[in-house]
Amino acid sequence: MVIKEERPITLAEVYDSVGDNEKAEGVKKFLKTFIKIDGSKVKELKEELTSLDLIKLKDSHIVKIIDFMPEDTSELNKILVEVSLDEEEINKVLDVVKKY
Numbered sequence: 001m002v003i004k005e006e007r008p009i010t011l012a013e014v015y016d017s018v019g020d021n022e023k024a025e026g027v028k029k030f031l032k033t034f035i036k037i038d039g040s041k042v043k044e045l046k047e048e049l050t051s052l053d054l055i056k057l058k059d060s061h062i063v064k065i066i067d068f069m070p071e072d073t074s075e076l077n078k079i080l081v082e083v084s085l086d087e088e089e090i091n092k093v094l095d096v097v098k099k100y
Contacts (some may be wrong), residue, residue: 008063010046012039036069041100048096056083057093069097 009017015031016039018024037045049062061080070076073090085093 008060010042010063010066011035012037012042015039037066037100042066045100049093052092052096054089056085065093065097
């Protein structure tokens with residue numbers, strides 16, 4: 001097996017990509033306990049967060065934000081430990097997340 005591409009994906013995207021067999025049902029049930037956003041809205045949210053053009057936010061950070069859906073500054077800072085966003089950037093991210 002050859003890995004052609006490596007990119008971070010959200011839990012909702014994992015849920016959507018899991019097959020439809022008996023094992024998959026167990027995986028889907030497990031994932032459902034952690035998913036905080038409907039899979040159909042993930043792409044839209046990801047695009048909106050990317051369009052903020054925050055240089056410090058990488059794709060992996062955006063995926064974490066979508067998976068955890070932070071509601072305030074302290075929750076966002078716990079997710080983005082290695083990234084230091086200023087107050088304006090934090091508010092932009094939280095405003096986008098609150099829409100969903």
